[in-house]
Amino acid sequence: MSTLETRIRQARSKQDILLMTHIVIGYPSFAASLEIVDAMVAAGVDLMEMQIPFSEPMADGPVILAANQKALAAGSTVERCLEFATTVTRKHSIPFLCMSYYNLLLRAGVAGFVDRMQAAGLAGAIVPDLPPEEAGEYLPAMARAGLDPIFIFSPSTPDERLRHIAASARGFVYCVARKGVTGLHTTFSAELDAYLARCRTATKLPLALGFGVQDAADVNFLRGKVDIAVVGSATLRLIDDRGVAAVGAFVRGLR
Amino acid sequence: MTSPLSPDQPRGYYGKFGGAYLPEILVATFRELETAFAAAQADPAFWREYETLMGEYSCRPTPLTFAENLTRDFGGARIFVKREDLNHTGAHKANNVMGQGLLVRRMGKKRVIAETGAGQHGVATATMAAKFGFECTIYMGEVDVERQRPNVFWMERLGARVVPVKDGSRTLKDAINEAFRDWAANMDSTHYVLGTACGPHPFPTMVTYFQSIIGQELRKQVVERTGRLPRRIYACVGGGSNALGVFSAFLDDTAVELVGVEAGGRGLPTHRHAARLASQDASIGVAQGYRTYFLQNSDGQMLETHSVAAGLDYIGVSPILAHLRDTGRVRFESATDAEVVAALALAVRREGLIPALESAHAFAQACKEAPGLPPDDVIVINQSGRGDKDIFTVADAFGDPAWEDFIRRKAASYERKP
Numbered sequence: 025m026s027t028l029e030t031r032i033r034q035a036r037s038k039q040d041i042l043l044m045t046h047i048v049i050g051y052p053s054f055a056a057s058l059e060i061v062d063a064m065v066a067a068g069v070d071l072m073e074m075q076i077p078f079s080e081p082m083a084d085g086p087v088i089l090a091a092n093q094k095a096l097a098a099g100s101t102v103e104r105c106l107e108f109a110t111t112v113t114r115k116h117s118i119p120f121l122c123m124s125y126y127n128l129l130l131r132a133g134v135a136g137f138v139d140r141m142q143a144a145g146l147a148g149a150i151v152p153d154l155p156p157e158e159a160g161e162y163l164p165a166m167a168r169a170g171l172d173p174i175f176i177f178s179p180s181t182p183d184e185r186l187r188h189i190a191a192s193a194r195g196f197v198y199c200v201a202r203k204g205v206t207g208l209h210t211t212f213s214a215e216l217d218a219y220l221a222r223c224r225t226a227t228k229l230p231l232a233l234g235f236g237v238q239d240a241a242d243v244n245f246l247r248g249k250v251d252i253a254v255v256g257s258a259t260l261r262l263i264d265d266r267g268v269a270a271v272g273a274f275v276r277g278l279r
Numbered sequence: 280m281t282s283p284l285s286p287d288q289p290r291g292y293y294g295k296f297g298g299a300y301l302p303e304i305l306v307a308t309f310r311e312l313e314t315a316f317a318a319a320q321a322d323p324a325f326w327r328e329y330e331t332l333m334g335e336y337s338c339r340p341t342p343l344t345f346a347e348n349l350t351r352d353f354g355g356a357r358i359f360v361k362r363e364d365l366n367h368t369g370a371h372k373a374n375n376v377m378g379q380g381l382l383v384r385r386m387g388k389k390r391v392i393a394e395t396g397a398g399q400h401g402v403a404t405a406t407m408a409a410k411f412g413f414e415c416t417i418y419m420g421e422v423d424v425e426r427q428r429p430n431v432f433w434m435e436r437l438g439a440r441v442v443p444v445k446d447g448s449r450t451l452k453d454a455i456n457e458a459f460r461d462w463a464a465n466m467d468s469t470h471y472v473l474g475t476a477c478g479p480h481p482f483p484t485m486v487t488y489f490q491s492i493i494g495q496e497l498r499k500q501v502v503e504r505t506g507r508l509p510r511r512i513y514a515c516v517g518g519g520s521n522a523l524g525v526f527s528a529f530l531d532d533t534a535v536e537l538v539g540v541e542a543g544g545r546g547l548p549t550h551r552h553a554a555r556l557a558s559q560d561a562s563i564g565v566a567q568g569y570r571t572y573f574l575q576n577s578d579g580q581m582l583e584t585h586s587v588a589a590g591l592d593y594i595g596v597s598p599i600l601a602h603l604r605d606t607g608r609v610r611f612e613s614a615t616d617a618e619v620v621a622a623l624a625l626a627v628r629r630e631g632l633i634p635a636l637e638s639a640h641a642f643a644q645a646c647k648e649a650p651g652l653p654p655d656d657v658i659v660i661n662q663s664g665r666g667d668k669d670i671f672t673v674a675d676a677f678g679d680p681a682w683e684d685f686i687r688r689k690a691a692s693y694e695r696k697p
Binding site: 078079080081082083085086089090093096101102103125126127128130131132152153154155157158175176177178179180181182185189200203204205208 | 290298299300301302303304306307308446447452456459460463464465466562563564565566567568573575577578579580581
């Protein structure tokens with residue numbers, strides 16, 4: 025069992041659902057990103073994914089897409105993002121994950137990038153455009169560095185492929201709640217149960233569920249169904265509408 | 280018929296290029312497409328159905344025109360022009376779109392989406408959708424909507440919904456991202472008609488398969504007309520589909536030199552261009568679901584590209600062409616905006632041909648090289664599209680005062696309306 029998985033299981037023994045939140049590093053600014061992380065950790069989130077912005081984020085919807093582009097326009101670079109990660113992992117004890125697209129790893133050299141993530145104190149990575157079939161260079165590098173590759177299940181994934189993906193996954197599995205990209209509305213219904221049952225059969229790892237989780241009602245619905253609720257675009261939307269100061273109360277209100 | 284250019288490696292790889300770097304939600308859809316495409320290739324009736332459709336709807340086989348005056352002017356190789364501009368909707372785009380339309384019908388889907396840069400692929404897709412009775416949405420960068428309004432007009436008349444994409448550089452690459460986002464939400468009802476030989480497997484193979492009709496015809500025509508194979512074939516390269524289409528029938532004929540011409544924009548030293556394979560500015564990356572040479576910075580962020588021809592103004596290039604560059608089978612050159620406009624003027628005045636600005640890149644390179652070849656040699660330029668769509672850009676390039684007056688008067692006539 026990886027360190028990340030152990031920590032998730034320990035936290036899970038005290039909480040019936042864990043919270044994972046998301047930021048785009050450097051959006052709306054590096055200073056604000058740090059304030060947001062501090063507020064989220066103080067509000068009790070159990071783990072966080074920090075997205076290094078990419079110019080072509082094909083799996084992201086309008087909210088995260090715009091944040092990626094604004095962060096890049098404001099001068100966010102891979103180097104500054106990893107420095108930021110180092111700062112927050114030293115400051116806070118919860119596990120932090122890197123989220124980004126494969127090109128940033130490939131361009132820097134996959135093994136070198138993974139080593140830099142490790143040096144920054146990150147616990148794992150989510151690379152949404154890297155299916156296990158293409159991860160021949162990434163997986164051994166992650167294993168060597170002791171970082172967990174977080175893979176993704178989707179409702180359209182057949183059972184056999186769920187098992188195939190599970191074989192490469194460590195830490196936990198990120199289940200996408202529905203079709204489409206991030207940040208759009210999801211109707212949480214009984215249909216989800218059948219999908220999550222398929223996910224449970226495919227892996228013994230903890231399950232996280234994201235895409236469209238935006239309020240306490242959604243998080244409540246997921247209690248007893250998954251281990252981790254992932255709130256992504258909703259906090260970005262909140263920051264856009266009401267500013268960084270609103271983050272703490274919002275996150276505390278989720279659970 | 281099977282594809283003349285099938286991947287030489289598993290998972291859709293050509294050498295080290297290609298693959299399918301997909302968000303998990305789309306993986307099952309790509310498997311479904313791969314299966315449907317394989318079944319179509321295995322069915323001899325499918326290619327016949329395709330050829331018949333293209334003959335009856337899109338003027339195929341397109342003619343091979345001898346450019347007698349240009350040949351005399353340059354005093355070198357005999358210059359022939361393959362007339363893809365005579366396809367219905369005015370470009371080779373129709374070949375791919377009608378082929379994918381037949382495939383969509385076999386798959387039983389009712390809605391098609393597409394990206395478009397210059398608007399040619401969007402118009403072709405909207406046309407196909409009108410003919411086959413599909414619902415149609417076209418994604419087009421806001422910048423391109425501005426510079427290609429006439430195509431937007433026709434897409435809407437054809438019944439398509441045109442969505443201006445306001446993200447990123449607001450051009451072709453952003454339209455592609457947006458089309459993938461739509462597909463990720465609507466794949467049960469929808470097929471994404473990708474317009475060029477790029478993107479995740481099986482698109483590069485599939486688009487090349489349909490475009491290979493150009494090369495098949497050309498090979499037969501050129502041998503019948505001249506009794507020999509061409510010494511060189513010139514094609515412009517944006518995503519690479521017209522080039523792969525015309526090159527595909529000659530890959531094993533090593534005496535036939537294949538020349539891909541990219542957008543040199545303001546000139547390679549200015550770095551304001553879209554030359555992925557002819558410049559030293561591109562590097563291997565993964566974006567939009569596939570691995571190829573991209574114009575990107577040292578972090579892996581994509582750069583802004585530039586070309587007078589919207590259809591060549593793109594960050595990536597077909598993985599098949601990237602491989603054919605690395606193996607040395609295709610030579611890559613670039614033509615600057617200025618060279619392209621000059622070549623266009625020449626083709627218009629000397630041959631009465633009106634190539635699209637994209638296709639004029641191939642003319643520009645052929646004009647540079649023709650005088651150095653002996654008169655026995657035959658060279659072929661693939662005129663991938665017609666230039667009517669470029670009237671605003673070309674009129675600006677030529678600085679035609681009468682045209683400007685006409686536009687002013689036309690604009691004023693709209694001002695007066697209540």
